[in-house]
Every structure is written in C-alpha cells, then in structure tokens.
Amino acid sequence: MKTKFLSISLVALLLIGCKKGGYAESAYATADSAAVVSDSVSMAATQVVEGKQFVKTAEVDMEVKDVYDATISIEKQLQSLGGFVTKSRMEAQTLSEDTYNTSDESAMLVRKFQNQNRMQVRVPTQKLGEFLDFINDKKVFLNSRIISAEDVSAGIRLAKMESERQAKTQSNISQLKAGKDKVNLDDNNMSEANLQKYSDEILADNLKFSTVDIFIKEPKTSVAKIPIVNTKNIDNEYKYNFFYDVKNAFVEGFYLIQQLFVFLISIWPIVLIGGLVFYFLRRRKVFEK
Structure with missing residues (x-):
C-alpha cells in the first residue's frame, strides 16, 4: 500500500514538473515574440x-x-x-x-x-x-x-446603412405623384447619395x-x-567723379542765377512800388528840413 502511494506521488510530481516545464517554455516564447515585435x-x-x-x-x-x-x-x-x-x-x-x-x-x-x-x-x-x-x-x-x-469599422457600417436608407427613400419618392415637391425630394436625395458615394470613395x-x-x-x-x-570696389570706382561733378555744379549754378533773375522780374511791380514809396518818404524829409 505504501509502495503504491509512493508510485502515485511520483507520477503526480512528474506531471506537475511537465506542466511547469511547459509553462516556462511558453513564457520564453512569449518573451521572444515580444522582442521580435519591439525590434x-x-x-x-x-x-x-x-x-x-x-x-x-x-x-x-x-x-x-x-x-x-x-x-x-x-x-x-x-x-x-x-x-x-x-x-x-x-x-x-x-x-x-x-x-x-x-x-x-x-x-x-x-x-x-x-x-x-x-x-x-x-x-x-x-x-x-x-x-x-x-x-x-x-x-x-x-x-x-x-x-x-x-x-473606421463603425463608420463603414454607418455608411452602408446610409446607402440602404437612401435607396429606400428613393424607392418611396418614385411612388409619389409627379409634382414640384417630388422633384425637390428626388434632387435632395440624389445629392445626399452623391456625397455619400464621394465619402465612400475617399474612405476606400x-x-x-x-x-x-x-x-x-x-x-x-x-x-x-x-x-x-567685388561690388564694393565697383561702387567706390563710380561713387565720385570730380570733373563730371564740377561741370554739373557749374551748370546748376548758372541755372540758379537764371531762376533768381526770372524771379526778380516776376516781382517788378512790388519793387517799383517800394522804390516810389522810398523816394517820396525821402523827399518829404528833405522838405521838412
């Protein structure tokens, strides 16, 4: 009886050992798989x-x-x-x-x-x-x-349901009597269907x-x-030209004299009146003496 009990215990330990070994191997495999994913x-x-x-x-x-x-x-x-x-x-x-x-x-x-x-x-x-x-x-x-x-799984299912709804709506509209309202309903439903088709194509x-x-x-x-x-040297080369600047200064001075002379001519009435006033005032002072 005792021998039988020892045999059963030994078998149980072996089974437990096998299970533990299998679990350890599985854990290592999981770790290796995680390493592959991380790399x-x-x-x-x-x-x-x-x-x-x-x-x-x-x-x-x-x-x-x-x-x-x-x-x-x-x-x-x-x-x-x-x-x-x-x-x-x-x-x-x-x-x-x-x-x-x-x-x-x-x-x-x-x-x-x-x-x-x-x-x-x-x-x-x-x-x-x-x-x-x-x-x-x-x-x-x-x-x-x-x-x-x-x-986007839920969005795809919603798009499919919307397409079915629009198809059903189109069927209901087709059964209505012809008229302005039917035309508007048909146009709006077709517009929604086109937008839905466009969205479906983009998603696809x-x-x-x-x-x-x-x-x-x-x-x-x-x-x-x-x-x-060397742009700096070129700038210095053409920055100043003595003879050219002297000639321009002489011409500009001559133009200035001309402008001053023309200005004096343009104010001759004022000069004449001023001269007459000065003359009469001076003559008056001479008579008073």
Whole structure:
C-alpha cells in the first residue's frame, strides 16, 4: 500500500514538473515574440484585427547622410511597392552667408547651409511596414516617428446603412405623384447619395493607401564657395567723379542765377512800388528840413 502511494506521488510530481516545464517554455516564447515585435516596425503599421478596418498614417522626422540620395532611394522604393509621391519639397536652409573680397575685381561668397526635404507619399497599406523598415535603414538619427491606426469599422457600417436608407427613400419618392415637391425630394436625395458615394470613395482610397509624411535633413553643415564680382570696389570706382561733378555744379549754378533773375522780374511791380514809396518818404524829409 505504501509502495503504491509512493508510485502515485511520483507520477503526480512528474506531471506537475511537465506542466511547469511547459509553462516556462511558453513564457520564453512569449518573451521572444515580444522582442521580435519591439525590434520591428510598430504594430500599428502592420496589425490586422478580425472585424476591424484601419486608416493608417505615419509621420517620420529623421536625419540622413545625404538628402538627395535618400530622396531618390525612397522614390524608387515607392515605385517598386506600387506607391506614389504627392509632394516633395527639397531646399537648402541657409545658416550663414559672408562675402570676402579676394581682389579689386573678384570676391568669394561663402554660404553655410543644410539640405532638407519634406515629402508626402502614399503607400499601399499592406506594405506600410515594409516601407517604414526601408526608410528606417536610411537614417543616421531618428528625431521622431508617429504611426496612427484609426479604427473606421463603425463608420463603414454607418455608411452602408446610409446607402440602404437612401435607396429606400428613393424607392418611396418614385411612388409619389409627379409634382414640384417630388422633384425637390428626388434632387435632395440624389445629392445626399452623391456625397455619400464621394465619402465612400475617399474612405476606400485611405484604406487602400496609407499617407506618410517624411521630413529628412542632413546633420552636417555644407559649405558652398561661389565666385562673385567685388561690388564694393565697383561702387567706390563710380561713387565720385570730380570733373563730371564740377561741370554739373557749374551748370546748376548758372541755372540758379537764371531762376533768381526770372524771379526778380516776376516781382517788378512790388519793387517799383517800394522804390516810389522810398523816394517820396525821402523827399518829404528833405522838405521838412
């Protein structure tokens, strides 16, 4: 009896040990799976949930070694994935600009700048994770990455019910007698149906293609040396011409004398009256003496 009890206890311990071992193995597998997820793109970019539909968008702000090369690579990858570019604005942000004169005729413009590009692209939603993995490999430093997955399942069901309602309304309108009211009701219902169809098409497009906003720039400062003309020396060369200015001064003085003479002629009545008044006053003083 005692031997039988020991046998049963041993079997129980073995079973418990097997269960514990299985649990531990499962825990490690879960930890390994979590590690894989953390090393890959965010789950929001690749998740698939039964009965749910997501409109996915992403924003990436990062620094790359060469903006031009990175832009070309992104565009080629998009083309291979069936995506497309909706906006791309590449520009050089000027940090400083100085001019150094190298001779009487020449100078050097030294401009320090950083290349950057703002892009908006559409990529097939099923390949969003693959695309984000690709551009992640181009970075030298990631400033930020935002991935959004908006659940639009309820909106899709509502749109379907609205379409059914509009179809039923159209059927009811068709049974009415012809008249002005029927025309207005038919027109309003058709307008609502068109708007609903337009919204459905936009939603279908957003479900099929994800929008990704990308901002890339170079961490280093680039320098451009541009040969230019020494404008300061040219300004000094033509700033003052002695003989030309003397001639102009003489002519302007002659014009001034002419204007003064013409002015005196124009006020001759005042001069004449003043002269007569002075004459009679002087003559009066002589008689009084």
